[in-house]
Amino acid sequence: MTVAKARPENASLPLLDTDTLRTFVAIAENGSFTRAAHQVFRTPSALSMQIKRLEETLGQSLFIREARRVSLTPEGEVLLGYGRRLLKLNEEAVGRFLAPSLEGSVRLGTPDDVGTRVLPQVLTRFARSHPAVQVNVNAGRSVDLLKRLDDGELDLALVTLGHSDLSAKRGEVVHTEPLVWAGRDGGVAVQRSPLPLSLANHGCAWREMALGALDKAEISYRVAYNSEHCAGQEAAMLADLAVAPFPASLVQPPLRVLGPESGLPALGDYQIALVRRDGSGPAAEALAEQVVQTFRERR
Template identity: 35%
Template sequence: MAEISGATLDLEALRSFMIIVQQGSLAAAAEQRHRTVSALSMQIKRLEERLETRLLIRGPRGVTPSPAGEVLLREARELLRQHDGLIARLTGQGLSGRVRFGMPEGYAPQLVEQVLPDFLASHPNVVLEAVTAPSGELARRLERGELSLIVALDRPHRLTGGEALWKTSPVWAAARDFSINSESPLPLAVHPLDCPFRSLGVEALEARDRDWYAVFTSTSIHAVEKAVEVGLAISILDRQRLLPTMRVLDESDGLPLLSDSQACLYFSRRIDAPSWPAVQALADMLRERLGKVGPWPGTRARASADPHAYA
């Protein structure tokens, strides 16, 4: 059988590649990896030489994976999960305990893809129970001791002691051909009362004495987005969730500006001692993956490169 050792990949270089893609820049990844930008650049260069393909597309606002890089990202994620899980099982150094983690539905796909599988692979003996709910409900469940750790927006139910992870960018979103009648109440597609973006929008409208009504209410972010997309109503969405069929409404459309909202990390005060190290480990991974940049660094880099995106 022919030797294939020459095609062996550097696992640490793969880790760097994954973090670069997640952060959207070499500088941010270098800070997390505690290495220099040039060191990470050399790792990527060696990976590209070994695989004989370009992995990253570098632009003025950051980096995004090439088509080959997208393939490598999926495969590397699974490879590192298996590797880290094997090490944890064989060394017996893995954490144990139970982590009850809550997150808003709007960010769940990114958190599930970027964080939770890697956490379980690194700590296979930890029992993870993850749920989605509006931020207000997550806050109440945390206070009741039903959850040990949550990522939630800093309203409408304000908790103390939160650690800021990233700043959201709420905007008024409408279908491309949606027109506003300034004489009629504004038709909104909204989440129930626990939704922070609903609170932001309603507060801004009431400060302007602008009448509104909820033409569509749903706990599903996808249902609300569909209501916007088909022109049934307008809504408040994170800018990163805007679809090409949508446009941003602003003061020129007679709508008030929306203030930012922080996505924060909150710990329960009722975490049992055996589970505390595991809860801390998940919090550390959330800080590493989401700190400052949030869950969409690649999308943000592409949007920033195109100032007319979703305008």
């Protein structure tokens, strides 16, 4: 058990961080660091570090760690009550000052892979701080989203940028990540010739980067599957029918990254940019700030 350290007289007490409290409550309610990590969109190791710092701050052990689950210590039970009340009070305070000043709607465009990874956290946080603003989400290809933005149909758009897009880059880059080759672990698709590919449709940065790299390396290929959504690419890989260019963070078992030993060329990094429409208004700007902050926290 952690022993509380004596504090010097007149020393100010530490403040509890709201984000850490939210993590603590999520772990307590899920009984698992892994399930809580999915809920707060962080890794289990990042959550462990937060809880370790919280226990050091309070001088108390908060969780009993068992093989398949975690449970609260008596001190953790006490903190859970405080944590829930503090989080609720924080939301009420923010809403009291921000909600009346921002109303209306925001039209946000996003590729589906970005939407599934980041958007739930963005929308959850934005709804807490700006409950009077309605967010309308439109999923699609980056090239189509930019056109809709230029036509005044969207206020904000998250777009994927490949190598050929960088010279004419628009907006603010909010995320950079390696693009890798992925396939079924133990699969044979990568050994076939011509190489079977599962790709998004024309206009996708991942597609452009993959085909350009294969052409440069003079590797023969065939486009076996086309899909508007990355879930379609993933399905073909899971069935060991094809390999695909995929963001490194999305490659999860039973898929694996196909490294240099596979003979496939390196793909490099791709970027995600946030593009604003001129004159989109304060509600759109507030949502843009939340998007940028969310990506920053994931680095």
